[in-house]
Amino acid sequence: MIRVTAPWVADPSFAAMASDSGFEVRMVDWLTGHRPDASQLQIGLIAGLAAISVLCGLGYRRMAEKGKKERPGVNGAFDALGEGTAAAVGALGLVVWRFCVGEPMWGEAKTDATFLGPGDSVTRAPMNEDSPTGETFENKDAPRRFRLAALLLLRGRSVGGADLLTRTWHSWPGAVRASVRLSAVAVAVGFWLGPLWTVACFAGIQLIVLVVIVASHRGGRGRKDARRYGPGLWGALIQVLRLSAEDQKRGRNHWMSLSDDLSSDRARVVIRLPLFWLGSEKERAVLAHVVHSRLPGQWVAAYAQRGRDPYVEFTPRPPAPPEPELPTLVEWIRSDDPARVYVGETFQGPRYVDTETETPHWGISGGTGDGKTTVLLLPVVHGRQHGALVDCITMKAAAFKDIEGESGIRVHKSGRQAVAAMAEFYVSMKAAESLQGTPEVERLPGRILVIDEFASFVKSAKIWWRYGLQAKGMPPFEAWFHMILMQGRSANHKIVVGAHTFTRELFGDTETRDLVGTKGIVGPASNPKWGVTYGLDAPRVAYKHEIKGRGVIGVTGSQAIEEIQYAYITPYAREYLRQCAAAPSWHAAGEMAPWITPEALKEAEDELAIADFLPGGAFMRGATLVTKTNTRAVQGPAPRSERVASNGKVADVTGGVTTYHDAYHQQADQSEETKLPVFSLKEACETGILPVRYDAARQRMTRARKAGQDLPEGITVGGATYYTAKELVQWWTLMETLKRPSPAPSM
Known part of the structure; x- marks a missing residue:
């Protein structure tokens, strides 16, 4: 082993002096012998x-x-x-x-590391750019990287550890950097004096690093948000609180206090308020803005301005409660109140439709397949459980198949039969209304008219009116519908309507549409659909329309529109209905209500010329109200007034209707309603009935209307006009004939 020694230790004269007892004298002699020469002095x-x-x-x-x-x-x-x-x-x-x-040898510190704790990088920015003090912090997790590098060195991975330590040198605690520097000096001395000292120095370095790692691992987890965000907040508070120079001399710690970990749920930011600070709403808003712009997170302020030491404490805003969720499937429950129909669940709890209001009628809007017919089962089952008799009108063959044939329910699926059912319903309402104030009225059952696909019913009825009866003008059943909506409440005759959309054109006018009080939507709703249902000023409600049976419900004229999950009753509807009391036999037999007296019939005829549309009337020869039935019916007379029983004309009313225009209507169409197809102008062009494009046909019809030429009458449903193919071809042929120039007269 090579031994390295200092020059003066190897000098024999120095060794001789050290062994002599007269060391001081001989030291002078040694220095005299080693005095510099002339060149060294120069x-x-x-x-x-x-x-x-x-x-x-x-x-x-x-x-x-x-x-x-x-x-x-x-x-x-x-x-x-x-x-x-x-x-x-x-x-x-x-x-x-x-x-x-362990501090930087020159210049400013590049991190906020302390003597015992690692730090984060500090970028010295110009004043008033990132913070009032010109300091910004970059959280690069230097403490974790320092510990990782030290552990790499301890485990023998010197290359990776040394490289990582070098790049994070300024983030090390001051004690570690000082240890490294002093250890380097110790290593140099050790190599100078001997290998034994060198080994000892290396062992000391390992021990020091290990101790620092353990200490920094325990204490380095704490955040230092107070030092990180405090200067920026302090600089802004000077302006917001209008602190004077004397106030500023008290220091930042006098006016504000920040928790070291602002991400903690227990974090607090306390700001002392000057006595002259008024704390108006505007000033508080500015202070809150400063806190939210200088500190991470959302904060809630609690002011304490009474007393001699006013302050405000900001605490983390509690997390928002989880957004409530409606169930995706709601089972129907029975309502004991006949006037309240359970329809589903909202965020406020069970939702009922009140049918004892000024507008007791209600409706549901939805597209094909959205569940509109399913919702219409709810008033049917509810009404039957409370003794009401139900007539359902639909133009769909498969509609109401889950309840068809049950006692107390008649389903009408043709336009002429549906018109007869509405006529009978109207006369029944008028007769029940005439019994108001008598004891008999308490014995009358309530009645419900459910109309599914209202637009399809109106279209089918108008086709029968225009092309089956060859009649002109407005069909009378539109007036019946309006009168039932207006007067049905007092006679306990209610209507429930299902439609794709509640347009004014479909109902004839806004007044008639608004008589449908509660309106619901199932499935998605476009902006136009929302507007015609609840009004243009009604706020939209965001709801998850993609969930089956999800929609909204509200009352006409009210802003309280709620998201709802409609009850699902389809699999159990027939079971519920079979638990109800059997309906009177006259209802299952397709007869008219027995309380319809000749006097009530004559009154209805005088008002709306309705007798010819009743079963057995001039327009309804062969039409019947009898529908599919597979259940029992109550035998014997149904509740009726004494007037009906005493006049001896019950059979005349229920078996056949005496009309007042028999001679006029002898040639009327007595067959089932026509199946003649009709087309809109656009459909006629697309199917080739008219040999032009839709734009050209529309322009031709507009010019003909302005010129006063004859146009096909057609039928209007929901704002759209429909024609038969024969009407359109005849009109187009006439137009083409008028376009041809007249032949020149022969000479």
């Missing part, structure tokens, strides 16, 4: 003069910075030399101090 003199010059220059600059007056001559030179020497000694002492405590 070099030393030059170096000394250079050092004096540098110190003097440094002194002159320091004096100028301090504003000291420079004395002339030698005195000034000595002043500068003294000032420079003091500055050099001070700088050297500062460097030695920084070297020993």
Whole structure:
């Protein structure tokens, strides 16, 4: 092993002096023997003069910075030399101090590391850019990277650990950096004096690093948000609180206090308020803006301005409660109140439709397949459970198949039969209304008219009216519908309507549409659909329309529109209906209500010329109200008034209707309603009935209307006009004939 020793230790004369008892005398002799020669003195003199010059220059600059007056001559030179020497000694002492405590040797610190704790990188930005103090922090998780690098070194992975430590040097705790520096000096001395010292130094370094790692691992987890965000908040508070210079001298810690971990649920930000700070709503809003713009997270303020020490405490805003969710499937439940129909669940709980209001009729809107017919089963089952008799109108063959044939329910699936059912329902309402104030009225059952696909019913009825009866003008059943909506409440005759959309054109006018009080939507709703259902000023409700049976419900004229999951009753509807009391036999037999007296019939005829549309009337020869039935019916007379029983004309009313226009209607169409297809103008062009494009046909019809030419009458449903193919072809042929130039007269 090679042993390295210092030069003076190897000198024999030095060893001899050290062994002699007269060490001091011989030390003088040794120094005399090693005095420098002339060349060495010259070099030393030059170096000394250079050092004096540098110190003097440094002194002159320091004096100028301090504003000291420079004395002339030698005195000034000595002043500068003294000032420079003091500055050099001070700088050297500062460097030695920084070297020993682990601080940067020169310049400003690049991180916010302390003597015992690692830090994050600090970027020195210009004032008022990122923070009032010009400091911004980059959270690169330097403490974790430092510990990782140290552990790599301890495990023998020196290359990776050394590289990572080098890149994170400024983030190390000051104690670690000081240990590394002093260890480097110790290693150098060790190599100089001997290998044993070197090994000891390496072992000491390992021990120091291990201790620091453990200490930093325990204490380095804590965040330092107070130091990170405090300067920025303090700079803004000076402006917001209008702190004077004297107030600012009290320091940041006097006016504000921040938790070290602002992400904690228990974090607090306390700001002392000056006594002159009024705390108006605007001032509080500005202070809240400052806190939210300078600190991460959302905060809630609690002011305490009473007393001699006002302050405001900001605490983390509690997390928003989870958004409530409606169930995706709601089972129907029975309602014991005949006037309240359970329809589903909202965020406020069970939702009922009240049928004892000024607008007791209600409706449901939905597209094909959205569940509109399923919702219409709810009033049917509810009404039957409370003794009501139900007539259902639909143009769909498969509709109401889950309840068809049950006692107390008649399903009408043709246009003529549906018109007869509505006519009978209207006359029944008028007769029941005439019994108001008598004891008999309490015995009358309630009645419900459910109309599914309202637009299809109107279209089918108009086709029969226009092309089956060859009638002109407005069909009378539109007036019946309006009258039932207006007067049905007092007679306990209610209507429930199902439609794709509640347009004004479908109902004839806005007044008739608004008589349908509660309106629901199942499935998606476009903006136009929302507007015609609840009004253009009704706020939209966001709901998950993609869920089957999900929709909204509200009352006409009200802003309280709720999301709802409609009850699902389809699999159990027939079972519920079979648990109800059997309906009167006259209802299952397709007869009219027995309380319809000739007087009530005559009154209805005088008002709306309705007798010819009743079963057995001039327009309804062969039409019947009998529908599919597979259940029992109550035998014997149904509840009726004494007037009906005493006049002896019950059979005349229920078996056949005496009309007042038999001679006029002898040639009327007595067959089932026509199946003649009709087309809109656009459909006629697309199917080739008209040999032009839709735009051209529409322009031709517009010009013909302005010129006063005859146009096909057609039928209007929901704002759209429909024609038969024969009508359109005849009109187009006439138009083409009028376009041809007249032949020139022969000479």
